[in-house]
Amino acid sequence: TQLLEQSPQFLSIQEGENLTVYCNSSSVFSSLQWYRQEPGEGPVLLVTVVTGGEVKKLKRLTFQFGDARKDSSLHITAAQPGDTGLYLCAGSSNSGYALNFGKGTSLLVTP
């Protein structure tokens, strides 16, 4: 199993602040996904990054895939209470059908 380490595990910030969460591994991934999970629901895909060094933006969220395809980051600008949730990264190797998930970063944004 290819391990994905996410940090920080918990993050509590006030509305309007910026934050970055990280997803790191010693293994190379062919692609990596970020999901957000709200309480009582299943995860929902935010983005897929495929190319080393790739940067994708989704409104106030910026995702980056490391050059070596071993790590990724998610940056949120001007966080809002609606951003509250569990952020999960998931990666797949070239030979794998299934995804390996990190343990997640639990984000709380207070007004």
Place this chain on the structure above:
Amino acid sequence: NAGVTQTPKFRILKIGQSMTLQCTQDMNHNYMYWYRQDPGMGLKLIYYSVGAGITDKGEVPNGYNVSRSTTEDFPLRLELAAPSQTSVYFCASSRTGGANYEQYFGPGTRLTVT
């Protein structure tokens, strides 16, 4: 489209009882998955299927069984429930495998074994 549906939403089992968690998808996806999610532990893959009639073990298959007789359905069977199986179970599906394709998740089944 309903997407991925799971039943039941909640269940309490006594040690040693058995049950089946139901999962149905209406997106004609070939790949289906069962995960369990424990607090602070992320999602762990139990079993997956790449098509009707084909299933394979994931990271934590012990104590569970699956079948895939149709494209739409992928039930998860718990035999002789144990407290260690207390968890939230998610079913997911995707058009194909790997992280190039989105996995669509159901709302989950919260299972307590006492």
